[in-house]
Every structure is written in C-alpha cells, then in structure tokens.
Amino acid sequence: MKLNLLNKRVLCLMLAYSTIGLGFSNQSFAQVAKTFIVKTDKSIAKVESNMWGVFFEDINFGADGGIYAELIKNRSFEFIKPLMGWSIHRNRQKEGEVLVVNRKEVNEANPRYLQVQRQTDDFELINEGFKGIGVKKGLRYDFSMMYRQPIPGVKMVLLLKAANNKVIAQTTLTPLQTGNNWQKQSASITATETDPKAKFSIIFQGKGNIDLDMISLFPEDTWKNRPQGLRADMVQMLADMKPGFIRFPGGCIVEGTDLANRYQWKNTIGPIESRKMLMNRWNVEFAHRPAPDYYQSFGLGFFEYFQLAEDIGSDALPILNCGMACQFNTGEVAALDELDPYVQDALDLIEFANGDINTKWGKKRAELGHPKPFNLKMLGIGNENWGPQYLERLAIFTKAIKAKYPEIKLINSSGTGPEGDRFELLNTALRTANADFIDEHYYKPADWFLKNAGRYDSYPRNESKVFVGEYAVHADSKIIGSNRNNWESALAAAALMTGLERNADIVQMASYAPLFAHVDAWQWAPDMIWVDNLKVYGTPDYYVQKLFSTNKGTDVVSITNDAKNIIGQDGLYASAVTDKTTNELIIKIANTANQTQTIDLALDGKKKIKSKGFIDELENSNLNQLNSFDAPQAVGPKRIDISLKGKKLNLVLKPYSFNVIRIPFNS
Structure with missing residues (x-):
C-alpha cells in the first residue's frame, strides 16, 4: 500500500477520488488543526554526535570508475583478460x-x-x-x-x-x-x-x-588537489552532509564470493603499484547486470578511507572479514583453529589506526604520511553474516580485541533482515553476550518503513545498542536503476527516521545504503547519489539524509499528540530534538498523506523562544518524482521563514512533505 495508512472506509473514498497512487484531491479531510506538544526542557535521550553517517561500498562502480579519480581502466593489465579496456x-x-x-x-x-x-x-x-x-x-x-x-x-x-x-x-x-x-x-x-x-x-x-x-x-581537480586522489564533486556531496561516520569498505565485498576473494586491508596500503588487484565480487553477482570489467585496483585503500573520514570530519567505521565468505555465494568458512590470521588482521588494523609511531603498524601509518593517529573508535566484525558459525567466530574476535583494546566498540551482524528466525537467533545471542552494537539491515517496501516507525519504542533501554547499518526503501522490482529513487521512497524513509531519532538512546548510528552509483555501470538500485563521468546529483533520499544529518541536535525531547508519540496518525510522523550547541529546537515532521495538514505547535518549557525561525521543506505532489542530472533538485529543500506568537506556532504542512523546523531559544 502507499504512504497514507487510513482505515478501510476512507481508503474506499480515496480510491474514488485518486489522482496519485492512493492519494486523493479532496483535502477537506485534514482541515481540523492538531495540537502537537513539545516539551522543550526535558531531555529524554542523548543524540550521539556521529548518529547519522554514510555507508560506502565499491558497488555500482563507486570506487574504480567513481570516486577514485583514475581515468584509465586496467592500468596494470591485471584483469582476467590482460588487455580488457x-x-x-x-x-x-x-x-x-x-x-x-x-x-x-x-x-x-x-x-x-x-x-x-x-x-x-x-x-x-x-x-x-x-x-x-x-x-x-x-x-x-x-x-x-x-x-x-x-x-x-x-x-x-x-x-x-x-x-x-x-x-x-x-x-x-x-x-x-x-x-x-x-x-x-x-x-x-x-x-x-x-x-x-x-x-x-x-x-x-x-x-x-x-x-x-x-x-x-x-x-588535476581532485579532492584537495591530491595527486592520484579522489573525485572532488563526489567527495563534496559527502562533506555537505556532515556525516558522523563513514562505514567502509562495504558490504558484501568484505566477505567476497569465497575467502580468496575477500577484502584484505593490508593489500590496500603502501605504494599504488604494490597493491594487489582483485576481481570485484559484483563483477559476477547479477546475470542481468554483467560487469566483466569490474575490478578493485585499491587506489582507494584503507589509508585513503581513513584520510577521507578525517577530511570531512567523520568517524571511521571499518568492517573486516570474520573468516566467512558470502553465505549467498559459497558460504566458505575458515576453520576455527585457522582463524588467527583473521583476528590478527583486526588487531593490526587498530594499531595501524591508533598506534604510536614506534609500533609496527603505527610506523607504517606514519610512513604513509600520517604520524598522528586516526583515533579509531569502532570496528565491524563481519558483514551480514549469520548462523551459529558466525557466533562462534565472533566470540573469538571479541575476546581477542577486548583483551587488548577494551575501548573499541564492536559492531555485530544480525543477519540479512530485521525479522525471522535468522534475526531472532542472532539478536537473542548478541544481547545475552552484551554486544556493543547490533547491526540491523532492512531493504523493504515503503509501507514496511511506515509500519515500523515505532519499532524501537519498546526495545530494551539499557542493553546492546543498535546500528542500522544498511537501509533503503525498495520500490516495485519492475522499476530499475535511478528510477527507484523516487519521492515516495525518500518520504517513507524520513517517516521511519523520526522513529530512529526518537529512540536515539537505542539506535545510536544509522546509514542509508548503498551510497554511489554510475548511471552506465550500476548493479544495484536504489542508491543515494548518482553520477556519470562528469556530473553528480543527489536523489530525494540524499536530501532526506542530509536534513537529518545536518539537523541532528544533541538531546531528544518529547513531541506528542493526545499524549501519544506521533507515529502515523493521519499519515503524520514526528520527532524533536534540542541542540545545546546552537541553542535551538529542531522538529521534524513527515506528512505522508495526500492532503494539507494543519498543526498547532505548543512549546511547553521554561526556555524563552525567539519570534523568528525557519522551515526546510521537501515536498512534491507526485510520489513518483525523481531527481536527475537535468533537474537535480526537482525534490530539494526550500527554506521558509516562520514567525511565532509566544510559544505557539501554526503550521500548514503540504501533502507529501518532509519538514524540518528550527526555532531559536533566547540565550
């Protein structure tokens, strides 16, 4: 079903008057103002400074042929066909x-x-x-x-x-x-x-x-003009989001089709000519999207990933292979008594990132031009792995890493989806083991996102934290390529994200996935940012993610209607935070209904409010609206000035809109 979740009688009326999807043109239904009460004084949860991040994987020619600015394909003749390209x-x-x-x-x-x-x-x-x-x-x-x-x-x-x-x-x-x-x-x-x-x-x-x-x-125009560097326009899109973290290098390429094809970080540092090329596992993954010329040169390697994160003010979140290849491909595993090299790679990576220059790997980092540590705080063990075989290997990694680096937070996989036996096995076991973070992934239709905006309201408050490491609304599978990144999908994601923000004490990090796709060389869609050889544009999903990331605040505060969290009543979803750094109140409201909605905001608290604020509004009456190279902001933020009367504000929300309201406090 589409975004507005109403009762059956109303749905029948909507079908009679439908103009777009299940929307309808008669807007008299929602003219009675609703009162949203925001308690501005009481913090109910802290928002982590790195809550909203980005997920990078070399898929869709995201690295070679994408953000890594090398223009020559197969520069060292190492493809399976040496003269390919x-x-x-x-x-x-x-x-x-x-x-x-x-x-x-x-x-x-x-x-x-x-x-x-x-x-x-x-x-x-x-x-x-x-x-x-x-x-x-x-x-x-x-x-x-x-x-x-x-x-x-x-x-x-x-x-x-x-x-x-x-x-x-x-x-x-x-x-x-x-x-x-x-x-x-x-x-x-x-x-x-x-x-x-x-x-x-x-x-x-x-x-x-x-x-x-x-x-x-x-x-010559690479990011920061670094020789053999990154494509500046693509990096700038990330920098503009102000992401709290960058998760890298994936994704499924961490696992590989088999263990020989897995990502090994030590092969990606040092002189470019000494980095061992590897077939990208997306080369052979989809018969309907063949990519025989897709390889990893590792010109963008772990040092460059750390450097990129530092450049744009993000935390680095590397993910390492746990001794398991992709379970959808071969399911190959390293024997438990042969896991030591995999564990040592994790220990060495932490030393590479944080070690003193007198250590083996800290010295290597310094030799590459970065004597100062990268201040790594967290590390992922495995990607989307599952089953008892994962739990066995994870326990070995956890014991070794925590013994030497107890301060490093570990990201643990909960499998391939947010429900079912596979998820329940891992979620239960990881919570019993007091895992630092449980990584939940969901690629679901729009209505699933709407129905799950309250998913974390009933989660345990004092146990393992959640990292929503991969998520995206997936439209009808008949829709392909960049056409999947329509406004309906982005608006549904915005609705769910209000639930993530409301539960920021539980969901401490989240990242949409995947990040980049080349219009002529994609394997997977939807994706947040689309590029060709010269241009780049952000999808509606990009602008939703950017608005959350640049308006994250520091403290969650209550916003309710009739003493209830706002989770889909008349198609509305809302969350609110205060920002102690900028001394502001920030309210996010998604109107997923095809009707104008009138809201009376009542600010309940001792803090005095300035009379002027603004709204950053994303809206479009067409749920199928796309952005494109020719119309990169067909769905893009528009700023609207607002005036408050005392501690009250009357809002008129457009149909199918996402609104970020910023109201300054008096100092």
Missing part, C-alpha cells in the same frame, strides 16, 4: 610486437606488464576508460607510467580523443632512462573541449624496446 590500432600486423608478460615469481602483487618491441610503423594503444573518459575543457590531465627501456628510441604521443575521434589534448613524451630498472615518468596535457565519453591513446613512434606498467591518467 585496451585496443591496438596499427596499419600492419607484426607478430610479437606487443606482448603481455607475467613475472609472478618476481612480483606477485603486480605480475603483468606490457612489452613493446622494435616498431617499423607507428601504432596506437587506446584505453576506453570507465564507460568512457570524462574530459573538461581547460582542465589539466596528469599522465604517469612505470617503464623500463632496454633499447632506447621510442617516442610516445599522448592523446585525448573525443567520442568522434577528434583530438582534444596532445603532448609528446620521450622516455628518459635506459636499462633494466623500472622508472616512473610523468607528463601533462590540457583539454581543449569537454566530452563525457572521450578515450585516451598512446601513439608509439621510432624504434626501440620498452616495457610499460601502471599507465595512469588523473584530472
């Missing part, structure tokens, strides 16, 4: 002119390289990028390569070509060094036109032999 154009075929050489015994992390031998004719090596290469007019692009040149004489012409093959950037590079030692050399080119689907090519001229590896191209 590359093509060779020449006038005349010469056998053995170009070879992919494997030196696994010498360099297991990066075994392959390209060998180019004495040419008699020019030939061209072309890279297609990640669904093309996004190029901006006037921007500098920085090329680099690892090479060795046993026989000199090769000259390389570096080109960016538009989709129509027009050259839009060009320079010439002559390798400087000769001999059998690997060297690095760089060059830059500046684009003369903008093209979202360009390609990069190298024309080889002259005679000689050269070996090439780590062929790389980055735009």
Whole structure:
C-alpha cells in the first residue's frame, strides 16, 4: 500500500477520488488543526554526535570508475583478460610486437606488464576508460607510467580523443632512462573541449624496446588537489552532509564470493603499484547486470578511507572479514583453529589506526604520511553474516580485541533482515553476550518503513545498542536503476527516521545504503547519489539524509499528540530534538498523506523562544518524482521563514512533505 495508512472506509473514498497512487484531491479531510506538544526542557535521550553517517561500498562502480579519480581502466593489465579496456590500432600486423608478460615469481602483487618491441610503423594503444573518459575543457590531465627501456628510441604521443575521434589534448613524451630498472615518468596535457565519453591513446613512434606498467591518467581537480586522489564533486556531496561516520569498505565485498576473494586491508596500503588487484565480487553477482570489467585496483585503500573520514570530519567505521565468505555465494568458512590470521588482521588494523609511531603498524601509518593517529573508535566484525558459525567466530574476535583494546566498540551482524528466525537467533545471542552494537539491515517496501516507525519504542533501554547499518526503501522490482529513487521512497524513509531519532538512546548510528552509483555501470538500485563521468546529483533520499544529518541536535525531547508519540496518525510522523550547541529546537515532521495538514505547535518549557525561525521543506505532489542530472533538485529543500506568537506556532504542512523546523531559544 502507499504512504497514507487510513482505515478501510476512507481508503474506499480515496480510491474514488485518486489522482496519485492512493492519494486523493479532496483535502477537506485534514482541515481540523492538531495540537502537537513539545516539551522543550526535558531531555529524554542523548543524540550521539556521529548518529547519522554514510555507508560506502565499491558497488555500482563507486570506487574504480567513481570516486577514485583514475581515468584509465586496467592500468596494470591485471584483469582476467590482460588487455580488457585496451585496443591496438596499427596499419600492419607484426607478430610479437606487443606482448603481455607475467613475472609472478618476481612480483606477485603486480605480475603483468606490457612489452613493446622494435616498431617499423607507428601504432596506437587506446584505453576506453570507465564507460568512457570524462574530459573538461581547460582542465589539466596528469599522465604517469612505470617503464623500463632496454633499447632506447621510442617516442610516445599522448592523446585525448573525443567520442568522434577528434583530438582534444596532445603532448609528446620521450622516455628518459635506459636499462633494466623500472622508472616512473610523468607528463601533462590540457583539454581543449569537454566530452563525457572521450578515450585516451598512446601513439608509439621510432624504434626501440620498452616495457610499460601502471599507465595512469588523473584530472588535476581532485579532492584537495591530491595527486592520484579522489573525485572532488563526489567527495563534496559527502562533506555537505556532515556525516558522523563513514562505514567502509562495504558490504558484501568484505566477505567476497569465497575467502580468496575477500577484502584484505593490508593489500590496500603502501605504494599504488604494490597493491594487489582483485576481481570485484559484483563483477559476477547479477546475470542481468554483467560487469566483466569490474575490478578493485585499491587506489582507494584503507589509508585513503581513513584520510577521507578525517577530511570531512567523520568517524571511521571499518568492517573486516570474520573468516566467512558470502553465505549467498559459497558460504566458505575458515576453520576455527585457522582463524588467527583473521583476528590478527583486526588487531593490526587498530594499531595501524591508533598506534604510536614506534609500533609496527603505527610506523607504517606514519610512513604513509600520517604520524598522528586516526583515533579509531569502532570496528565491524563481519558483514551480514549469520548462523551459529558466525557466533562462534565472533566470540573469538571479541575476546581477542577486548583483551587488548577494551575501548573499541564492536559492531555485530544480525543477519540479512530485521525479522525471522535468522534475526531472532542472532539478536537473542548478541544481547545475552552484551554486544556493543547490533547491526540491523532492512531493504523493504515503503509501507514496511511506515509500519515500523515505532519499532524501537519498546526495545530494551539499557542493553546492546543498535546500528542500522544498511537501509533503503525498495520500490516495485519492475522499476530499475535511478528510477527507484523516487519521492515516495525518500518520504517513507524520513517517516521511519523520526522513529530512529526518537529512540536515539537505542539506535545510536544509522546509514542509508548503498551510497554511489554510475548511471552506465550500476548493479544495484536504489542508491543515494548518482553520477556519470562528469556530473553528480543527489536523489530525494540524499536530501532526506542530509536534513537529518545536518539537523541532528544533541538531546531528544518529547513531541506528542493526545499524549501519544506521533507515529502515523493521519499519515503524520514526528520527532524533536534540542541542540545545546546552537541553542535551538529542531522538529521534524513527515506528512505522508495526500492532503494539507494543519498543526498547532505548543512549546511547553521554561526556555524563552525567539519570534523568528525557519522551515526546510521537501515536498512534491507526485510520489513518483525523481531527481536527475537535468533537474537535480526537482525534490530539494526550500527554506521558509516562520514567525511565532509566544510559544505557539501554526503550521500548514503540504501533502507529501518532509519538514524540518528550527526555532531559536533566547540565550
């Protein structure tokens, strides 16, 4: 059913007058004002400073081809097909002119390289990028390569070509060094036109032999202008949310299809050319969305994740494999007596993040350019794992970590959903063990979110805390791609989030998932932020999440109607907090009904109220409304000034709207 949850008689009337879904155009139903009483003086729960965060996973080309700004696909020839992403154009075929050489015994992390031998004719090596290469007019692009040149004489012409093959950037590079030692050399080119689907090519001229590896191209405008860094517009979208934490690196990629395919953080730090590439498990996950060119280069590795969290003022929340592969794929597990390396990885990660520079892993962090600790506070053990096999392995991790680092809070999985035997087994066992955090995930229809806005009202108040680590409203499965991120889904999420906020003493952290998706390369939808090779936009879900995160407050206060929490009465959902830092009252109200609702807000407390405030309003009369590159804020916040009379405020809430009301106190 749709968002307004009314009785059967009213639903029949609504069907007779329906205009959108189960909404109806006759708005006389809700003209009688309701009185919401807000008790401004009494804090009923503290809001954690990191309550609203983001969940990052390398899915939908979120890292390689996304936030990691590398433009060359398969830069080190390590895909299962070594020349995937590359093509060779020449006038005349010469056998053995170009070879992919494997030196696994010498360099297991990066075994392959390209060998180019004495040419008699020019030939061209072309890279297609990640669904093309996004190029901006006037921007500098920085090329680099690892090479060795046993026989000199090769000259390389570096080109960016538009989709129509027009050259839009060009320079010439002559390798400087000769001999059998690997060297690095760089060059830059500046684009003369903008093209979202360009390609990069190298024309080889002259005679000689050269070996090439780590062929790389980055735009100059990375986040904080860091060489080989992150895509600035995507990071800015996160920074604007002011998330309390970043959960990384996933997700299912933590588990892997089997244990060999699992995420191993130690393989993701250090020199880029020494990071061992891995097939992304989303490469093979969905037959209807094949992604044979989806790999993890780990240019965005654990050091960069920690750095990103620090950059935008978020806590880092890494998730580690617990000795279990994805139970939907292979269900492979490490034997209990062979779990020590997995546990040691967790202990070493904490030392990497927090250790003194005289420790082994603290020294490694310092060598990477960050002598100051990252101040890691929490760690996830396993992702969406379940069953007694998970509990056995979790107990081993917990004992070892708490013995050495008792201050680290541990995130424990409650399985794949918020109910059923699988959930009940884990939830019961974890609460008996006094787990720090129980990680609940739910991908459900809109009506489930509405019905569960009071889910945590009856949870035990003094036991394990809840981390809602993954959630999103999933529309009809017939709707695909970015079309799933409609206003109905975001509004239902907003309604449930008022229940999370009201119970902030229990639900201490929450994050929507997944975060990013490339419009030409997605595997999973819905997603909070959609990108192409040049642009980015936030969905209605993004703006709901942003409004909660930037208006989190410090203390939950009571907001009631007829002495009851506001959980769906006439389609209304509400929560309220005060912010001791800014000295304000912040009220959030979702109107999920297709009718205007009139609210009298009565502020009950000793604190004096200023006469002026404002509302940030999200609304649209069409529940199917989407944002897009062409209309990035079709559903976006609009600010409305308000005036109060004493401690009363009359509100007129538009149909299908989410409203954040900020009212300053007098100091």
